[in-house]
Amino acid sequence: MRLVVVAGTTETARIDGISAAGADPALMRHTPGADLDVVVHGxxxxxxxxxxSPTGCPTPAVATRAACELLGFDALAVDAGVAGRTGAPTVDVGFGPGADVREAEAVSRAAETYANARExxxxxxxxxxxxxxxxPGGTTTALGVLTALGEEPTVSSSLPENPLDLKRRVVAEGLDASGLAPGDAAGDPLTAVRAVGDPVLAAVAGLTVGAVESGTAVTLAGGTQLATAAALVRHAGVEAPLTLATTSFVADDDTAGIADLAASLDLDVRATDPGFDGRDHPAMAAYAAGEAKEGVGMGGALALVDDADTSMAAFRDRLVDVYDRLLADDGGDADVDADR
Amino acid sequence: MRLVVVAGTTETARIDGISAAGADPALMRHTPGADLDVVVHGxxxxxxxxxxSPTGCPTPAVATRAACELLGFDALAVDAGVAGRTGAPTVDVGFGPGADVREAEAVSRAAETYANARExxxxxxxxxxxxxxxxPGGTTTALGVLTALGEEPTVSSSLPENPLDLKRRVVAEGLDASGLAPGDAAGDPLTAVRAVGDPVLAAVAGLTVGAVESGTAVTLAGGTQLATAAALVRHAGVEAPLTLATTSFVADDDTAGIADLAASLDLDVRATDPGFDGRDHPAMAAYAAGEAKEGVGMGGALALVDDADTSMAAFRDRLVDVYDRLLADDGGDADVDADR
Structure with a gap:
């Protein structure tokens, strides 16, 4: 078993109110590289x-790192277009950040990214x-791709209140700029990603297809973004069994409609509850209140914990350790060292 | 503790008779990326x-991988200018392959490579x-740098018969093309690397200086190339204790003069004997006969085995396992799948 985290950026994240994956828009571009650093180096x-997040909710990379430490496995970092810096070693499959989905092409080299990742x-x-x-911004590009493919256009959010209306307006503008109507890219996944996706979707889809073709079982660890990658895989004609391992926070998000989306894509859904309810710790309370919800493979990491010879309580203890190492010193104001 | 393997290429390796780090010159460009793959993925x-090697001697990456598996640690791969492909995740500090040392500039972006690695x-x-x-070709660039710095110009070889005369002629041509006389770059390590070095020397020197400055102890795992990186560190004015952990094969190579070179650079030398003498296995017999000798951190890996709660016999067993997985199927003719 190997945990793979695919990282990248899209200019879509700069749209005001789209994402909470960073303390502010200027810092958000550093999130993917920092997430890889946290998962790989701690x-x-x-x-x-x-x-x-703007309210101080820590990245789900903290949870994934805690699972890595507890279970003793390492993650493989894949760079599909990281804008900021990272000290994590990466396999590079991409060609820089994706453009704003409202441009004519959101991922101009989607086909090459997909091919590299497939290999x-x-x-x-x-x-x-x-x-x-x-x-960051990945649920909006996911909404764009689902719409372009003609799949159920529902996605989750890293914000407690999902800004779905905003996302829909952005996606409508993006499809228009690309000359596509909803469903126009059915059966043509690379067109969907190139027009309104992000480089991570291209890479996750390619990685999944390549793995499945070589006999490797694939668990997609995430929520609606990973389900969207699965949609790309299905529209590429791949019918292999796929599991979507997500958090209970995504599963419980009615706006995400993950169960229906997964069913329509023939995905087995596994939602794992880390037991954060009622815990008085900033690494847990914010999630219980609906922030972040998922990301950086957290749902898959929780499933691995659930399957292992350990307990969710031991996972939570490790999560607190990781959080304290990263954030406790400066009271959660994590950007003090930022080169802004 | 972390094992770091810095990989890169120099066009110097294309000079006929310079290196045995590949079955032939066309395949040699794949060696660094393949070495990283072997160490990281097995x-x-x-x-x-x-x-x-041209005679079938396996890369020392096999030994380093065996130590990783036996002791349960992971390696960090650093790309200072890999020409071929690798599936190993890397931290990139370089800017592509180095030029032939006979050009005016062998590493045009030596300063940036050094700075990135230092960070x-x-x-x-x-x-x-x-x-x-x-x-591959790294002992020739090492000879160039030692000569430019005015240090003892002695280096080892991956060939049983060290082609020192050829290396000296190449280095003399390189210094001439760079407008340098022996010793002209004393106290100016970046000039030495830029003129007649390779990108790996720039990166190892920068990595070492950055580590030492932040309080991290550094063991240089290798022979005369790593000693040359230490020479660059000394000429950068860094006097911290440094250990050179090498194999008994380099220590026993009189042409390498490693003891004198190390003493002049104030390096502690530790040579570890893996006990290959008299073993009837292709992964060991070729080393005992003087091929390869060192590389890909082998000397450091052996020292880690020697310090751990295990035996050199267990290491040799694991080495055979790794070799058999990689090479036994095709009788040691490892390039059958090569995309030449």
Missing amino acids: EPTLAPVVPV LGAALPDDRIVVGETV | EPTLAPVVPV LGAALPDDRIVVGETV
């Missing part, structure tokens, strides 16, 4: 921040991979 | 070959790093 090394997926020597993502 | 994933070395969260290299 702390930012070359990234200048620990990602937190990597086929080459990995594992029986099973668990694939997560980190890309 | 097999080539995106690299098209298992590196072997990485300072950022790594480890108490101690063990740093190895993979760069």
